[in-house]
Amino acid sequence: MTPDSGAWSRVPIVVTRRRASDGTARHEPITVGLPFPQGAVADVAHLDLRDAGGRSMALQARALERWHDGSVRWALLDFQTDDDASAFSVGLGPRPTIARRIAVTHVRGGVVVDTGAARFTLLLHEPFPFASVTIDGRDAMARDRSGLRVVDGNGRACRVQLRRIGVEDQGPLRTTVFVEGTISNWTRPLLVLQARLHFFAGSAAVRCALMLRNPRPAAHPGGIWELGDRGSICLRSVEVEMALPAGEVTVSCSPESDRPPASCEQPLELYQDSSGGEQWHSPNHRNRNGIITTTFRGYRFRAGSVRSCGERATPAVTVERGDERIAVAMEHFWQNFPKSLEVRDNTIVLGLFPQQHADLHEFQGGEQKTHTFTLAFGSDPISREAVAWGRSPRVAHGCADHYCAAQAVPYLTPGNDVMAAYDALVSSAVEGPDAFERKREIIDEYGWRNFGDIYADHEAAFDSGDEPFISHYNNQYDAIAGFACQFMRTADVRWLTQMEELATHVVDIDIYHTTRDKSAYNGGLFWHTFHYVAAGRCTHRSYPNAKGVSGGGPSNEHNYAAGLRLHYLLTGSEWSREAAIGLGRWVIAMDDGASTPFAWVASGATGLASATCTPDYHGPGRGAGHSITVLLDAHRLSGDRAFLDKAEELIRRCIHPGDDVEARDLLNAERRWSYTAFLEALAKYLDDKAERDERDEAYAYARASLLKYARWMVRREYPFLDRPEILEYPTETWAAQDMRKAEVFLLASRHGTDDERPVFQERARFFFEYSTSTLRRMPTRGCARPVVLLLSHGFMYRHFIEHPDDRAPAPRVPTHDFGQPPAEFVPQKTRALERLKPRHASLLLRSLFARTAAVNS
Structure with a gap:
């Protein structure tokens, strides 16, 4: 988008409804993240927005991420629609003066926001x-x-105390205020409160995202994480009340988004007890006592003497008197049941955790929940429209050609005939009988703790019970990133919706939000439900009290942040940005030997960030691979060099250009299949280093290591299912995992010699075609796990077909001998236990006495 950028002169933006049944609002605030090619946009102040008629519109823009040269890589755009228009464009040019601007005044103990x-x-x-x-x-x-x-x-009744109020993002069209506080009863603090309140120019409506968190650690005895744990906190209710002054008022309510508001009498109650689906009484809704707490299907409605019921409510309620008016609306109301919306004594009461529920509301230790709702005041037309967009907001996006050509996500390409078989496989996630949204209905994957997650239907393969088999996917293989990439390849908002819903769930429920447990767990990501075992009362925490479940906790082998980063870049969600950086901090913390009980016996790293399969294996594997990938994403989001330094430390620990690859036993599929995940992470590291023009010795080391293993793969690798006798469960997942091999070969081809490049690309073609053709013949190809694997692996194939000469830059340092591989890494615990053996005890005691004497001297 420089003056001579040609096709980049204008980027189309489409504003659309997510579903055909959603209404359309005028005067709607729009927020969208867009990528730009390197060098195209030097400063977001140079961007202007135009409608379909070419008229300039007010625009607020902020850079979210920059290229190495300082140009804008991702920008967050805010604007407001004046009507139901759906076509806009952004490009370089002068902006009009914004007539209605938000004014923020800092006062003692808070802020005043004047929207006009x-x-x-x-x-x-x-x-x-x-x-x-x-x-x-x-x-x-x-x-x-x-x-x-x-x-x-x-x-x-609990005390709600606000302790911090600050302006997080101040702009002329949208300003965000961050609020933090605590909720306490008479004896102790119970919950942490955090909220982001979004104010819009010219509007008396506020979009509020309210998060409540139990910061206590779970006890998880024996590595079992279930409801009823002593770290849990139970509440009777959490309600937001908004009241008009006393006097006669008019009340109106629209229970569902496609129903017009109707006048109602007080008291009014709309209570959503369950999802309203056929499986509304699913075992997915058991409480700590094993009792299913849903009591009737759908919602009930009462207003004065009127009684009715329905299945799925997305309500809006208004209370008004002349020009005085308050309205409340909430998106995803029924999906996050139980919920209530009431009017009593001129007061609108939004029950986020309603008192009508048959049980107490249990927050597990380290669990949080975020609800987003809209509060609208006043009777002006703009504020009245907030009822519509507050419960069914439209979504803005660019076109697939732009997302891909911007290259902000490497190797992204739209679909074509070459990708037809691949696209047919991945599209089953959003259409047809295996669509993920449709499969939610099988186990009723709804309710505030469940909504957004994917049903892990592949885990039900051996179940023969009568009731639904409950298993939660918890973002394995980074489904969030897969949804984001498929959205950008297609501009199909169904992918965007799945990404947003899953990201919100993962940030709240699947991450362990405490700092009071062991460092190996604090801030970590919970695994999917234990293989082939029903979740029972463990909810989304992996380990139920069931036969064959050995117990455990969050682990480096299940850690994903790339999707959260993309969610932040596409939507501006600070919750996802903070979560992704937090997962990077978790990697550093889990590997820090100074924070363990063994620190007084043995110093050094724990190895928890690099182990795969067993505590003693620290070679290429998904454990280290996931850690490296997360660290790279955290570095991009924060700019903190400590994340990159840790990634390079793990690379040196786990791989060397001089490795005896055959000795790694990588063809032992059950134990070493995931070495390809490490090589993919290594290639991502090389891409990041090359982009920053850091072609140093570390770059040369990683490059030589990648090529060493890729050359071995050419000679030795084969499809997993060619040897089913060595696999415990020779399922469809193995065919999908073979796509990783194709990607390693493609990425290695960028670094290989002129003679090697076609060899690598031919092997990539073989495994790509093998994976897609094999899966297409399998009746279980639509199960969650193989589909998610393909969402994030395989889409880059077209790029390399069309750019076979794509080369990565060579290292700047001269090629040299990296020496012999270092001695095998020994984890801190192993070293500590060795030192505690009797023959070392006397030496250890002498060392401790010497340290004590030094401290006391």
């Missing part, structure tokens, strides 16, 4: 979310009857 339509005051030690809301100098809500109400499991 309303004035919002947020203060410490005042109710959440607002100390006051005024329109034209008049109070728009009753302060004494509005706020967040929390009741603990014993029926006692």
Whole structure:
């Protein structure tokens, strides 16, 4: 998008509904992340937005990520639609003056946000979310009857105290205020509260994302993680109340998004007890006592003497008197059951964890939940429209050609005839009988803890029971990244929707949000449900109390951040950015020997970041590979060099250009299949280094190592299912895993010699075609695991077919001998236990006495 950039002069943006049944709102705020080619955009201040008629529109833009040369790689764009228009474009040019701008004033203990339509005051030690809301100098809500109400499991009202309020993102069209606080009962703190409140120019509507977290650690006795753990906290209710001053009011309610609002009497109650689906009474909804807590199908509606019921509500409620008006709407209301929306005494009550539920609401140790809802004040047309976009927001996106040509995601290409077999396999995730959204209905993967996750139907292969077999996928193989890549290849919003829903679930439920457990677990990602065992009462925490389950916890072999990074770049979600960086910190922390009980016996790294399959194996494997990949993503998002340094440390620990590859026993599929995941991570490291023009000795070392193993693969690798007798379960997943081999060969071809490149590419073609053709013949090809594997692996094939001469830059350092491989890495625990053996005890005691004497001297 430089002046001579030709095709990059304008980038189309489409604003569309996610589903045909969604309504359309005018005056809707839009936020979208877009990539740009290297060198195209020097400064987001040079971008301008135009509608389909070529008229310039107000635009707010912020750089999310930059190329090595400083140009914008990803930008977050904010604008507002004036009507139901759906076509826009962004390019270089002058911007119009923004007439309606948000003004922010910092006051003692808080901030005041003036959108031009309303004035919002947020203060410490005042109710959440607002100390006051005024329109034209008049109070728009009753302060004494509005706020967040929390009741603990014993029926006692809790104290909500705000401790930090700050402006996170200040712009003329959208400003975000971050709020943090605590929720306590009379004896102790219970929950952490965090919220992001989004204010929009010219609007009296606020989009609120409210997160509640139990920061206590779980006890997980014997590595079993179940409901009822002593680290859990139980609540009776959490409700947001917004009240008009006393007097006669008019109440209206629309229970579902395709139903117009109708006048109602007070008291009004809409309570969603279950999903409303055929499996609404699924064992997926068992509580800590093993009791299914859903009591009826769908929702009930009561208003005065009127009674009715329905299946799936996405409600909006309004209370008004003349120009005074408050409305509340919430997206994904029924999906996150139980939920309630009521009106009593001129007060709208949004039950995030409603008191009508048949059981207490249990927050497991380190568990959190984020709800997003919209609060609208005033009777102006813009604020009235917020009811529509508050429960069914439209989505904006670019076109597939732009996403791919920008090269912000390497090797991304749209589909074509070459990719037809591959595309047919992956598309089953969004269409047809195996669509992931459709398979949610099998186990009723709904409710606030479940919504967004993928049903792990492949785990039910050996189940013969009568009730649904519950198994949760927990983002294995980074389904979030797969959804994001497929969305950018196709611009099909079904992929974007799956990405957003899964990312929100993973950030809240699948990550262990505590700092009070062991460093190997704190901030970690929980595995999928234990193989071929029903989840029971372990929810999304992998290890139920069941026969054959040995127990465990979060581990380096199940750690994924690339999808969270892409979710942040495509949507601006700070929750996902923080989660991805947090997973990088987890890698560093788990490997830090200073934080373990063995630190006083043996120093050095624990090896928990690099082990695969067994504690003593620290060669190429998914454990180290996932750690390296996460560290690279955390480095991109934070700019913190410590993440890159740790990645390079793990590379040196696990691989060497002089390795005896045959001695690694890599053809032992059950134990060493995942070495290809490490080589993919190594190639990603090389791409990142080359992009930053860091072609140093570390780059040369990694490059030589990748080529050493790729050359061995040419001679020795074969499809897994060619030898089914050595596989415990020769399932469809093995055919999908062969796609990793194709990718290793493709990526290695960028670094190989002129003679090697066609050899690598031919082997890539073989494994690509083998994987797709084999899967197409298998009736279980639509199961979750093989489909997710292909979502993130295989799409780059077309790029290399069309660019067979694509080369990575050579190292700047002269080619040299990297020496002999170092001695095998020994984990801290192993070294400590060795030192604790009797023959070493006396030496150890002498060392300890010497240290003590030195400290006391």
